[in-house]
């Protein structure tokens with residue numbers, strides 16, 4: 001028991017008192033001199049109990065001090081005393097609570113900012129009195145005074161004893177993994193609190209917790225990093241599952257949100273880079289995922305539908321074979337984002353061709369195509385994911401088999417090419433409409449270093465009056 005040189009009984013007209021930043025018992029009445037005396041004594045009590053609590057938890061510094069309480073705006077300390085102990089009575093327990101604005105993960109792994117979240121900050125019952133129901137008595141008093149329910153409480157770094165305490169008295173066991181030191185229990189984010197733990201508390205108390213108002217999806221640092229998507233209510237979940245059938249974007253999101261068990265197996269928030277990459281394929285029917293060594297922008301701006309299909313197939317397989325696989329986006333990353341320089345040549349050849357890009361002329365043998373990791377590439381995909389970025393030059397654009405990004409052999413037009421001339425002509429003899437005043441003056445000026453664009457939507461050119469597709473060849477020597 002914790003006794004003091006002064007009589008604590010005047011400070012404890014009842015066994016449990018609460019103290020806020022004025023450092024006076026909530027029951028205190030007195031003049032200025034008595035106030036000063038009371039605050040001095042309360043400070044001593046709080047500092048002493050705080051130190052004992054820290055020692056009991058193995059902390060180097062106390063969580064609770066009178067100074068901290070005085071500086072706080074929204075913390076309350078409940079103190080439990082035994083007036084009959086010894087001559088001056090004894091203080092035997094402390095419970096510090098407060099409200100905190102927290103960024104928290106909900107059950108689906110989405111980040112939420114919870115304003116004024118009820119928090120258990122420090123809890124201690126003297127060793128000589130533990131396991132005799134005093135902790136519960138203190139806790140119950142606090143719940144009643146604060147109008148809180150246990151399930152709605154966040155707990156700051158709970159000890160094993162406190163975890164056991166909460167499990168025993170309130171059935172709190174299933175936690176929601178968090179990235180910070182706070183522990184939440186399943187049900188924390190539920191608005192309907194009927195018949196949940198702490199059911200001895202009324203609905204009005206539940207409502208008073210205010211989570212319905214104080215809790216929202218947020219543009220938090222976590223969200224900016226991981227690109228959270230709000231899936232907090234059932235309607236959104238249902239909508240998400242419907243879209244799953246048609247949208248590979250949602251599929252990827254589900255992959256990244258499959259929840260393993262354990263505190264550090266928190267559901268992974270959606271990877272924004274994966275969203276960026278995947279969104280590129282969902283609109284035009286082919287995934288611009290740099291899978292299979294294709295690479296967005298790699299090898300000349302090829303849309304790699306094979307890479308996207310691989311990913312979708314992988315996801316389907318995972319869903320079929322493993323009900324709770326742990327897939328990290330980082331594990332998918334090599335498929336999503338290969339380094340172009342390391343791409344196997346064979347894989348490049350399997351990449352189906354893309355529509356010709358309606359882009360400004362660029363040199364065909366772009367030396368080092370950017371990958372989706374580069375900000376430029378990512379931006380171009382975000383900006384309009386139906387158009388290949390301007391730097392994407394494929395072998396179809398160049399007429400070269402682009403085995404090493406610009407060095408290669410002439411390629412046979414494939415059936416997938418989206419421009420077909422009436423008669424096949426090799427480069428160098430293809431008939432083109434040259435702009436007036438740009439007649440060919442020497443063979444050396446021809447298309448050895450040229451790219452073509454095709455007028456017409458989606459790269460499908462229209463016939464010219466000469467019967468040829470309107471292929472315009474640009475050459476840096478000519479234009």
Ligand SMILES: CC(=O)SCCNC(=O)CCNC(=O)[C@H](O)C(C)(C)COP(=O)(O)OP(=O)(O)OC[C@H]1O[C@@H](n2cnc3c(N)ncnc32)[C@H](O)[C@@H]1OP(=O)(O)O
Nearest residue numbers: 122123124125130131132133135136158159162164165168
């Ligand atoms: C956010 C934080 O404050 S974390 C720090 C929590 N505080 C501490 O760890 C300090 C040391 N512990 C204590 O002060 C107390 O044990 C408290 C405050 C956690 C609980 O107070 P008590 O008066 O013991 O609680 P009460 O008697 O009402 O409930 C007892 C239950 O608490 C849990 N508990 C209490 N002491 C222990 C212990 N030494 N080992 C395991 N569980 C314990 C058990 O579930 C126990 O039930 P049981 O005896 O049937 O196993």
